[in-house]
Amino acid sequence: MDKEKLTVLEIPYDATVYAPGPRELDLYRAENVYDTAGLPVELAVIRYDHEDYPADTDTFESQIALGRVISDCASAAFLRGDRVLMTGGNCGPAVALAGAMRRAFPDRRIGLIWLDAHGDLNTPETSVSGMIGGMPFGVCWDNSLPQWQEAVGLVPPLRQEDCLLSDGRNLDPPEIEMLRNSDVNYLDTSQLKDTERFAETVKRIASQTDMLYLHIDADILDGVYVPDHKTIEFNGPDMDDVKRTIDIVMQTGKVRAYAVVSVYFPNGKPGKETSARSGLELVRQGLQGWRV
Secondary structure, X not given: OOOOOEEEEEEOEEOOEEOOOOOHHHHHHHOOHHHXXXXXXXXXXXOOOHHHOOOOOOOHHHHHHHHHHHHHHXXXXXXXXXEEEEEXXXXXXXXXXXXXXXXXXXXXXXXXXXXXXXXXXXXXXXXXXXXXXHOHHHHXXXXXXXXXXXXXXXXXXXXXXXXXXEEEEEOOHHHHHHHHOOOOEEXXXXXXXXXXXXXXXXXXXXXXXXXXXXXXEHHHOOHXXXXXXXXXXXXXXXXHHXXXXXXXXXXXXXXXXXXXXXXXXXXXXXXXXXXXXXXXXXXXXXXXXOOO
């Protein structure tokens, strides 16, 4: 086997619409943050044939097309023995990264730790906005969108009891009902800040799984840290709270995939530099936990 590397999947899209920047990915490279883990870095800038889809529309078809490219690239990296970091994009590609883990490790039990101000649990039937980025956490463990799962290799989906949603301070009523009717673990904002409670839950999930995927939507941070976020939420965890949760998950020694997404939005709102710096801190914190 080749020497272990860090494969970085950079996704230069706002959802599935090409958004080249300047953006947080440029800052990450300028600050050499990918070197933090002390591993050789292989950078893969993800591209798909987005010209085949409406230029300003995020659709299931475009998510699947983008997801196939991500899944192919990430599964090859896992099979080489690499760790995988995903940056850029929104939460949609998480389904593909989970699918890549399933493809590379079909007989292994995979856990998912999802840190997000929202549940991302909606389905096409329950979503008011129709926003596909509000569905991927549920797709990782539910069977509501099998065509998406099948396209990226997430078959079967993850076990519900191996998944954790933490924070979720703005949940839609159908999402609350979906959580209640599932075996998914849920810790609200106050429980996330309770280090002992959070660590206990993560330790239990780590003990029953072979590997973990840690996924962070930057909007888990209080809105002052990501002022241009498309789905900004205030009254949330501060940077130290989130860094502490990253450390707890990384200390399990089982994280094979790490993602920091939803940092950049080409929406003209002020505060992009603040958001980019916040993304940089989150990426660096996780990679420090991987340091060799």
